[in-house]
Amino acid sequence: MSGRSTEPSALPSQKGSLPLEDDAPCPLSDLVKEDEDLPDPTLDRDILRQHLNVRDICVLILTILAVFYSLYFTAPILLPFVFALVVNLMMIAPMRFLRQKLHLPKHLAALLLIVAMFGVVGGIATTISVPAAGWISRAPQTLPALQSKLAVLRGPIEMMQRDYQRLSGVFGGYRPSGSHAVAAPIGGETALSKLGTSVLAGTREVAGGFFSMLLMLFFLMTEGDTLLRRIVEIMPTFRKKRRLVQITTQIERNVSLYLATITMMNFLVGLANMIQCWATGMPNPLLWGVLAFLLNYIPIIGPLTGVVVYFFVGLFTFPSLLYALVPPSIYLLIHVLEGETITPMLLARRFTLNPVFVMGSLLFWDWMWGISGAFLSVPMLAVFKIVCDHIEVLAPLGHILGGSRRRSLSSAITAQLQSEP
Numbered sequence: 001m002s003g004r005s006t007e008p009s010a011l012p013s014q015k016g017s018l019p020l021e022d023d024a025p026c027p028l029s030d031l032v033k034e035d036e037d038l039p040d041p042t043l044d045r046d047i048l049r050q051h052l053n054v055r056d057i058c059v060l061i062l063t064i065l066a067v068f069y070s071l072y073f074t075a076p077i078l079l080p081f082v083f084a085l086v087v088n089l090m091m092i093a094p095m096r097f098l099r100q101k102l103h104l105p106k107h108l109a110a111l112l113l114i115v116a117m118f119g120v121v122g123g124i125a126t127t128i129s130v131p132a133a134g135w136i137s138r139a140p141q142t143l144p145a146l147q148s149k150l151a152v153l154r155g156p157i158e159m160m161q162r163d164y165q166r167l168s169g170v171f172g173g174y175r176p177s178g179s180h181a182v183a184a185p186i187g188g189e190t191a192l193s194k195l196g197t198s199v200l201a202g203t204r205e206v207a208g209g210f211f212s213m214l215l216m217l218f219f220l221m222t223e224g225d226t227l228l229r230r231i232v233e234i235m236p237t238f239r240k241k242r243r244l245v246q247i248t249t250q251i252e253r254n255v256s257l258y259l260a261t262i263t264m265m266n267f268l269v270g271l272a273n274m275i276q277c278w279a280t281g282m283p284n285p286l287l288w289g290v291l292a293f294l295l296n297y298i299p300i301i302g303p304l305t306g307v308v309v310y311f312f313v314g315l316f317t318f319p320s321l322l323y324a325l326v327p328p329s330i331y332l333l334i335h336v337l338e339g340e341t342i343t344p345m346l347l348a349r350r351f352t353l354n355p356v357f358v359m360g361s362l363l364f365w366d367w368m369w370g371i372s373g374a375f376l377s378v379p380m381l382a383v384f385k386i387v388c389d390h391i392e393v394l395a396p397l398g399h400i401l402g403g404s405r406r407r408s409l410s411s412a413i414t415a416q417l418q419s420e421p
Helices: 045-051 054-073 075-090 094-099 106-149 153-174 188-233 238-280 287-294 301-318 326-347 355-369 372-389 395-401 409-419
Strands: none
Touching: 045 326, 054 075, 054 355, 054 372, 075 094, 075 188, 075 238, 075 355, 075 372, 075 409, 094 106, 094 238, 106 188, 106 287, 238 287, 238 372, 301 326, 372 395, 372 409
C-alpha cells in the first residue's frame, strides 16, 4: 500500500502491462471492476468438505497459535511497521494533493508530510509536557484532600473489597484468615514516583519506535506503488492479480475513509472538551483536550478512561464532590453524541463493523500489544474483514464481521428465501 491512492489508473506502469498466463499485455486498470460481485457469503458445504478436515483444522489451530506467539514476542519490531502502514493510509489524500495539484516529486511530497506530522506531534507534546509534569508533581500533596472528599465512598469500597475477597476464596479454594481483611496502605508518593520512573524509562523506547515508524513511513509513501506492482506481477493467474488489486484498493478506500473520519471527529471531540474544561474552570484545558482526542481512538475503553480521569481531576480541582461530576458528565455527553450518532451516521453508508467483534478485537490486541494494540485494533479488524470479503472460503466470516444494516434480520432472511429457487 502506498502513500497515494492505488486507484488502478493511478498505479505506475511497468512498460504499460503485466504478464498474464498467455503473456498478453494488460494494464493494471483492467484488473479492477467496480461492479464485480463479491463472493457469496452463504456457506457452501462442498467447499467446506473440500478444504477442511480434522487434520487441516488441527494444523490451522497450531499455525494460528504460532502466529500469535510470534506476534507477541516480535512486537518491538512489528509495531513501528504496522503503525507506518496505518499512518500511510491517512496520508493518501494529502499525498495525492501534493503530487497532482502542486506537481511535487513524490520524495519531496513524502518528506514534507513527514516533517509536518513530526512538527505537529512534537509541538503538542512540548505544550502538554509541562502541565502534565506539574500534575504528577502536585499529586502527592493533594492525596489527603482527595481522601477526605471520597470519605462518603469508603464504606461501599470496603464492602466491595470484602465481597471480592470472599469470591476469590470460594473460587480459589481457600478462605481469608479473618472476617475483615485489611488492605495494606499504599504510599501515594511512592506509587507516583514509580509511575514517573516507568514513564521516563519508556520514553526512550517510544522515541526509538516513533523514529523507526517515520523511516518506514517515508519508504512506504515513496515506494509503496512499486512494491504493490511487484507483488501483483508474481501472482500466477489473471484472476488472482485482479483480486489482489481489488483487495488493496478497497483497503485503501475504506480504511483511509474510516481513519480520516474518526481523526476529524476525535479532533472535534478534543476541541469540545478543551472548551468545556475552560468553561468549567479546570486548569490546563489544552492538556485534557489532547487527552480526550487520543483516548477517543480507543473504542469504548478510551472514553470510559477519560470519564474517570476527568472525575479525579475535578476532585483535585474543585472543593465540592458534586461540582467535580460536571466535567466528566459533559465529557460523557459529548462522547455519546459523537460515538452513537454522528460518527456512525458518517460511516454507515460506506463501511461498518459489528460492535461485538470491535470490542473483542480491542480486548485481544490490548492484551497482545498493550495500548498500541488498542489503537490499532479497529483498523486491523477492518483490513481483516475486507480480505475475508474477497476470499471465497472466508466470505461467511467477512459477512459476520459486518455491521448492522438498515433492514431488519427477518426481512433480510425473507428476501434471501424468496430469491432461492
